[in-house]
Amino acid sequence: MHFTLEDLLRVTLAPTPAPLTELVLATAVVQRQDNPVFSRWRQRTLQTFPRAARPLLELVPPTGKGPLFLDPLSRGIDDxxxxxxSSSxxxxxxxxxxxxxxxxxxxxWTTxxxxRDHDAWQVLQGSVRAGYAGLLAPVWDRITSGFEAERAWRAQILARDGIRTMLTGLTHGLRLSGSVLEIDSSExxxxxxxxxxxxxxxxxxWSGRPLVGVYPHGPAVLVYPAVTPLTLREEPSTADPVAALLGRTxxxxxxxxxxxxTTTxxxxxxxxxxxxxxxxTKALRxxxxxxxxxxxxxxWHTCTPLGLGLIAPTTATGQGRQLDAPPAG
Incomplete structure (x- = not known):
């Protein structure tokens, strides 16, 4: 991946998880048998995979390299x-x-x-909504809490060690040679x-090599495996152990x-x-x-890695943080 100076100045972390991207990758993982971390999830999901979402299997291969028009960056299902x-x-x-x-x-159907057959696109829209409801909605709070902890951690690495360390530390098999990011891949x-x-x-x-999407408009997207995949994140608990330790506020x-x-x-x-x-903030500091x-x-205040490690395994549901699924219409 070749960067110009302008590109290096425009490397950003996505502000929120992207539900359509996660749906595409979940559909890919269902078809893979090479990752024991997802084996139980895969077996369970194969039995409950929504019938209305099965057309997605015609579009998304096990490699995760499905149609780019199907997984734009978005904050919710509707947008x-x-x-x-509206893809051209x-x-x-x-x-x-x-x-x-x-x-x-x-x-x-793909033909x-x-x-641009109207009925075919209606089937696609129904498949996406069914897939989200069946695969993502029940675990969206866990996806979001993990995403926020990861994003904060990466931002701290960027601030402390610079963009080279942050980029090459996203996952294994990444090297930055001058202004070229090299990714180990068979492609x-x-x-x-x-x-x-x-x-x-x-x-x-996702647990494979990073995926790169180049869209007609906007920035390119590099999807990489989160440090803690969904299946290793703890189930949400009604009791908040961090609140028990520190107090609710x-x-x-x-x-x-x-x-x-800020304090304000x-x-x-x-x-x-x-x-x-x-x-x-004084006590936390x-x-x-x-x-x-x-x-x-x-x-201005922000978590340290120690603070992130304390809250990352939990889903805070108190007055300070409510992790909701994106609007599904």
Whole structure:
């Protein structure tokens, strides 16, 4: 992957997990037998895979390299489907041709998709919604909590060690030689970003080599395996052990600080006084769970790796953090 200076300045971390990307990768993992971490999940999911979602299996291969128009970056199902349905006819045809050439069957349905047949696209829309409801919605809180912890951790690596360490540390098999990121892969491919930038997206389902998507508009996307895959994340508990340890309000402060916030932000979001928010951040800072930095009149706070390690295995459901599924319409 070839970076220009502009590309290096436009490397970003995705702000939220992308439900359509996770759906595509979950559909790929269902078809793979090479990862013992997902073996029990795969066996269970094969039995419960929604019938209405089965057309997705015609589009998504076990490699995860399905149609790019099917997995745009989005915050929810509705805006993601809007992007899917507004894909240009040329992009859809070229993408389906690529996927079918790589081993997906050329069926009557995929032919109709390429022809922009209304009924075929209605089937696709129903498949996506059924797949989300059956595969993702029940575990979306766990996906989101893991994503936020990972994103905060990567941001700290970027701030502390720089972009080289952050990029090459995403997963094994990555090397940065000058302005070229080399990815160990059986595929011989050169990607020239040409100023479009790159968005980094961890996946709770994917465990293979990083996947690179270059879209007609916007930045390229590099999908890499999250440090902790979904199947190794603990089931959510009704009891919050962090709240039991720190107290409910202080645990809520810590949970909010997976993203950088000011004392004023904390006071407003938790509906507490600014002095109370300051006392909580002082205690967390003394425990080395957060770090603080003054900029002018504002003091910015964020979790340390120790703080992230404390909250990452749990799903905070207190007043400071509510992890909801994206709107499904």
């Amino acid at each position: 993601g489907l809007d992007q899917v349905l 006819a040329d992009f859809v045809r070229a993408d389906l041709k690529r996927v079918c050439a790589a081993g997906r069957p050329l069926t009557l 109709h998709l390429a022809q 011989d491919r050169d990607v020239h970003l040409a100023g479009r930038g790159l968005t980094l997206l961890p996946s709770a389902f 202080r645990a809520a402060v810590l949970a909010l600080l997976t993203r950088q916030r 932000d904390l006071a407003r979001e938790l509906d507490i006084s600014k002095s109370s928010a300051s006392e909580h 003394q425990a080395r769970l957060i770090v603080s930095q003054r900029e002018g009149k504002a003091v």
